[in-house]
Amino acid sequence: MTHNPPRWLERFGELLIPPASREHVLGDVAESSDSNFQYLINLARVLPSVVWGAIRRRANLGGVIFNGLISGFILGFCQAYFDSAGFRGIGAWLRLAVPWGVWVIGCVLAAAYGPSDKPASWNSKLFYATIAVAIGVGAVVGLSVAGILVGLGVVIGVTLILTMPWVHQSSLQQPLTVENLPQQACTFQKAIWWRNARESAVALVLILVQARDAWSSEHWSEAAGNLLLIAGMSFVLYYLQFRAAPRRVPEGDIHVLQQFHRREVLRQRDILRAIPWWYLLPLIPGMLVDLAQRGETSAPAIVGLAGVLLLVWRLNVWAANWLDRQLRDIDALGETIR
Incomplete structure (x- = not known):
């Protein structure tokens, strides 16, 4: 018998499941559940595979690698530019890896959670949240906020050039x-x-x-x-x-x-x-x-x-x-x- 979860629980599931798979996956989760607790357990079980499937369909591997390389180079250059005295040694690069990882992973998730009717579009809320979190964790680990802000701006600018309207x-x-x-x-x-x-x-x-x-x-x-x-x-x-x-x-x-x-x-x-x-x-x-x-x-x-x-x-x-x-x-x- 299909379990009918309360509206708040449905909204929670809609928030976690990528839009392209949302209706099908949430329907299967409801059919295989007999209580709210079981609904949450089943949702947690299928979530990793569903998100990974959305990433494989919507995030190009070459684009992810390029984003990782170019963002690492630009963020490192901007940190050295804005904080030449403090950004030295392997420790500085390890600290930079924190906002860099947030940026790369956030971009992948923004692509995976993009609108179902627009395969090339990203989830704007996730994208802006990624920028905010990357700047925040950069400040926490002692990096130059101006360097991160300008670096991400340059990365976004390069990305926009590569995806400029007159090309696509x-x-x-x-x-x-x-x-x-x-x-x-x-x-x-x-x-x-x-x-x-x-x-x-x-x-x-x-x-x-x-x-x-x-x-x-x-x-x-x-x-x-x-x-x-x-x-x-x-x-x-x-x-x-x-x-x-x-x-x-x-x-x-x-x-x-x-x-x-x-x-x-x-x-x-x-x-x-x-x-x-x-x-x-x-x-x-x-x-x-x-x-x-x-x-x-x-x-x-x-x-x-x-x-x-x-x-x-x-x-x-x-x-x-x-x-x-x-x-x-x-x-x-x-x-x-x-």
């Missing part, structure tokens, strides 16, 4: 036709808007952090690196909002729309190719001065900084190459509508 929007993956050209043009402009919003949000957070450090400096010379970074990030903000900003899709015939979309894709491709000049170069002087003031002028520190800059550049080159393919499709469509 389904409409942009479809063959370009006269019928879907208006939709693709609008989707492309929305992708630009989201990219600029993300980059601007990160820049504003970093500006606030650098302004705090500059304000707390005892002498203006100690704040030179902070002020240079603020100036560099302010230039990046200006460029994003005024030179790389999205534009309104015009109304008109298909020829006007095709020419507009081509100009916009070409403009954004050239902006990505110029990343070293308007995005990286303005930040390098402040980074180098700040490293020098902290006494971090050793080869590992310089190589680490160069590695981060190289990664950002290569990701944008990859995106620019993708836009080149889009340009060829747009030109081919233009030939058919002449």
Whole structure:
């Protein structure tokens, strides 16, 4: 006989079971139970296998490994940057392993508990909770909170670049036709808007952090690196909002729309190719001065900084190459509508 658990117990089960398996699993648990206590026992028995099954279906192994490697590297670099005196030796890396483990495991669980109707989406509540817990445990084990905060921001930024709307929007993956050209043009402009919003949000957070450090400096010379970074990030903000900003899709015939979309894709491709000049170069002087003031002028520190800059550049080159393919499709469509 199927046991009918009280509503509070059902909600508890719904909270624990991933959405994709929730209805089926909870039904089986209720059928095999004859009391509330037995319901809890059966729920505890099936929970590990159900969660593991959801992880295998929704969390890509390559993505988990990449997330673990890139987040470990970036978190370590940011800790060394913000706490050069305290972050030394194997003990510091063992302490860093605590928030790093929270981050990696939390991301896996956020993927496993994502909406059942959206296989690629994560559970936003779990994701934000992961960020909060990672920062909290980092503070408890004596790590720099600013280092963890900025490090996670960079990790999230890299992840967003790799999953940016212009790469994974389904409409942009479809063959370009006269019928879907208006939709693709609008989707492309929305992708630009989201990219600029993300980059601007990160820049504003970093500006606030650098302004705090500059304000707390005892002498203006100690704040030179902070002020240079603020100036560099302010230039990046200006460029994003005024030179790389999205534009309104015009109304008109298909020829006007095709020419507009081509100009916009070409403009954004050239902006990505110029990343070293308007995005990286303005930040390098402040980074180098700040490293020098902290006494971090050793080869590992310089190589680490160069590695981060190289990664950002290569990701944008990859995106620019993708836009080149889009340009060829747009030109081919233009030939058919002449």
